[in-house]
Amino acid sequence: MSELLLGDEAIAQAALDADIAGVYAYPGTPSTEITEYIQKAKHVQKLPIHASWCTNEKTAYEAALGVSYAGKRALVCMKHVGLNVAADAFINSAVTGTNGGLVLVSADDPSMHSSQDEQDSRFYAKFAMIPVLEPSNQQEAYDAVRYAFDLSEEVKLPVMLRITTRLAHSRAGVVTKPKVQVSPKPLPSSISQFVLLPVNARKQYKLLLSLQPKLLELAETSSYNILEDGTDTSLGIIACGIAYNYVKENTEKFGLKYPILKISQYPFPEKSAKDLIDRCKRVLIFEEGYPIYEELLRGLLNREQKISGRLDGTLPRDGELNPDIVAAALNHPQQSSFATPELLAGRPPQLCNGCSHRDVYEALNESLKDVKEKHVFSDIGCYTLGALPPFNAINTCVDMGASITMAKGAADAGLRPAVAVIGDSTFTHSGITGLLDAVNDNSPLTVIISDNDTTAMTGGQDSPGNGKLFNICKGIGVKEEHIVKLLPHRNQLEKNVAVMKQEFAYEGVSVIIANRECIQTASRKKKK
Amino acid sequence: MYSNGFQKEKEMKHDIIVAGVGGQGILSIAAVLDFAALKNNLYVKQAEVHGMSQRGGAVESHLRISDRPIYSDLIPRGNADIIVSVELMEPLRYLPFLSPDGWIVTSTTIEKNIPNYPDVSEITASIQKLPHYKLIDSETLARNAGSARAENMVMLGAISNLIDIPITDLEDGIRFLFAKKDTKVVETNLAALAAGKAAGAIS
Numbered sequence: 001m002s003e004l005l006l007g008d009e010a011i012a013q014a015a016l017d018a019d020i021a022g023v024y025a026y027p028g029t030p031s032t033e034i035t036e037y038i039q040k041a042k043h044v045q046k047l048p049i050h051a052s053w054c055t056n057e058k059t060a061y062e063a064a065l066g067v068s069y070a071g072k073r074a075l076v077c078m079k080h081v082g083l084n085v086a087a088d089a090f091i092n093s094a095v096t097g098t099n100g101g102l103v104l105v106s107a108d109d110p111s112m113h114s115s116q117d118e119q120d121s122r123f124y125a126k127f128a129m130i131p132v133l134e135p136s137n138q139q140e141a142y143d144a145v146r147y148a149f150d151l152s153e154e155v156k157l158p159v160m161l162r163i164t165t166r167l168a169h170s171r172a173g174v175v176t177k178p179k180v181q182v183s184p185k186p187l188p189s190s191i192s193q194f195v196l197l198p199v200n201a202r203k204q205y206k207l208l209l210s211l212q213p214k215l216l217e218l219a220e221t222s223s224y225n226i227l228e229d230g231t232d233t234s235l236g237i238i239a240c241g242i243a244y245n246y247v248k249e250n251t252e253k254f255g256l257k258y259p260i261l262k263i264s265q266y267p268f269p270e271k272s273a274k275d276l277i278d279r280c281k282r283v284l285i286f287e288e289g290y291p292i293y294e295e296l297l298r299g300l301l302n303r304e305q306k307i308s309g310r311l312d313g314t315l316p317r318d319g320e321l322n323p324d325i326v327a328a329a330l331n332h333p334q335q336s337s338f339a340t341p342e343l344l345a346g347r348p349p350q351l352c353n354g355c356s357h358r359d360v361y362e363a364l365n366e367s368l369k370d371v372k373e374k375h376v377f378s379d380i381g382c383y384t385l386g387a388l389p390p391f392n393a394i395n396t397c398v399d400m401g402a403s404i405t406m407a408k409g410a411a412d413a414g415l416r417p418a419v420a421v422i423g424d425s426t427f428t429h430s431g432i433t434g435l436l437d438a439v440n441d442n443s444p445l446t447v448i449i450s451d452n453d454t455t456a457m458t459g460g461q462d463s464p465g466n467g468k469l470f471n472i473c474k475g476i477g478v479k480e481e482h483i484v485k486l487l488p489h490r491n492q493l494e495k496n497v498a499v500m501k502q503e504f505a506y507e508g509v510s511v512i513i514a515n516r517e518c519i520q521t522a523s524r525k526k527k528k
Numbered sequence: 529m530y531s532n533g534f535q536k537e538k539e540m541k542h543d544i545i546v547a548g549v550g551g552q553g554i555l556s557i558a559a560v561l562d563f564a565a566l567k568n569n570l571y572v573k574q575a576e577v578h579g580m581s582q583r584g585g586a587v588e589s590h591l592r593i594s595d596r597p598i599y600s601d602l603i604p605r606g607n608a609d610i611i612v613s614v615e616l617m618e619p620l621r622y623l624p625f626l627s628p629d630g631w632i633v634t635s636t637t638i639e640k641n642i643p644n645y646p647d648v649s650e651i652t653a654s655i656q657k658l659p660h661y662k663l664i665d666s667e668t669l670a671r672n673a674g675s676a677r678a679e680n681m682v683m684l685g686a687i688s689n690l691i692d693i694p695i696t697d698l699e700d701g702i703r704f705l706f707a708k709k710d711t712k713v714v715e716t717n718l719a720a721l722a723a724g725k726a727a728g729a730i731s
Binding site for chain 2: 002004006029030032033113114166167169170171172173242244245246248249252322323324327334335336337338339340341343344345346347348349350351352382385389457459
């Protein structure tokens, strides 16, 4: 009997069935539901595994590597931009190699449904020279995670599972397999494997290089990479990951008989691709993300001019694929019978009624009303919606923690007042180190921590700094009299404006902690 | 696949777009349909929207049900058999997905959380231009059933007339979805489903 699972849930169930000792993660759309599913299973079944949220993706990755070092299996999950934060640990873990199975899920978000960019995690895996699995559907996601743990232990490397939004957040029937019991591996016997002093790192790096032919051979013979042969060789199709579904949707519908090479395991199976390209007049490659392998297959000079995809305009250069884009590329453009009427209005997301961020922005706008050049640096979370009307309150959102450090740099460059608005979870994720820089330079800067006791935008996960923010700021040297707490509420507006004005005028580092619980998590607690 | 050597057996297939505004419970409509479809041994794929747009923005779910394997998680343009919406304007957003003989089944409820909400009579007029549509006063029907929050189940009831799945399986889906709530909640939602089915009857 199959169970209807989100791609994320299929991954989580597979990791549980693969006997993980823990999941390590920081919430990020579209990866969040993996860890939430494991947390629920842990709670309901009283499983002795780690499942609480980490402070950021780097701490998550390193802890997962520690589990692996200790001989057990670990799953580590993040969204694509989270891998930037964890990149140092990730790249170097390919050099140390692993002990217990280590599987990284990196959830990409092409079309940027909830992200700042659409970077393709397969690039990172290629950079680190580790295997990647890119499932095309939920069942394959389940199976691939089970396989990934075995593969990681076989080649002693971390294995990446690369998914995208549509797989993460779509449900389909999944058949699970019985849970395995894995005995812990002995602790690493070589004292040099994990000590990346140059003398050891060079040896480890050569070991990683020497593994590459084996990784390629595994991909060439993998059951995840299959050739579905076809009689019409006027075109050959290479379909990576979820793109395979859109291709099949169309080839079935239109009775197309092109050979299809489906790719869900990397390194890219060069020989299989070469065979297909040699046999077909032209080859169209569908990649959900960057045209990484299209570029490599074409070569810089594109002499054969046989490869089409995102680089020659057959497919759009950016954005996620869908059945219609793929249909058009296969010369079967789909028409709509009905057009969207002109009167239709956009309905962007907005801050909830009663949200504390609203009161922070109202007070902020009021307190900066007389400032000629009003520029506020902000960050990533629900409060980024303060950039939109009616607030128009912030001027930046770049990466986790950048509000504080950009405001510091602007203060160094002479901007007054220099104001940063950051959420509580973003502050502990990547804001603390920047605040320490500001303290050490005594930069004239006011940081408003809009603290709603939760990681709200991803659905209300635990915030690692809950109840600790005052002491954190005090501990890194912000003067106690300039760590001001206020209640972001409509009836406190006047008082809050006065506090803000006073701190903006201070020629040093000040922090305003504006704390009121997220109304979403509050109402959920009430229902319980 | 071929019953008499010539004619392909008719495929059972429903491509449904469920639309609304974040917070209206559109994923519950999908969840009940999922349950009922699985009970009938059908294939299901259901793409959801999570993350930022759930904050009062436009939300949609692509729900595909078929008696044979489904490849794409997303419905192709011009292919949706039904667009069901818990808000009056929202179905218009997905019109390019509607098949030539597809149905728009929408609530007349208005969610005016944007400053430039269009004229209601103009929205209604553009829906009435379509070949197949149903306008359902889900707010009144839900309130009569016991709770204004059951509008989503009214809309599910309204489209049940267009779907080859027994209504009793949808009822079981509601019982399953609200299993942890008290029986009053289940009864209210069952009543909302029935009211929607009556209001959405195809003459």
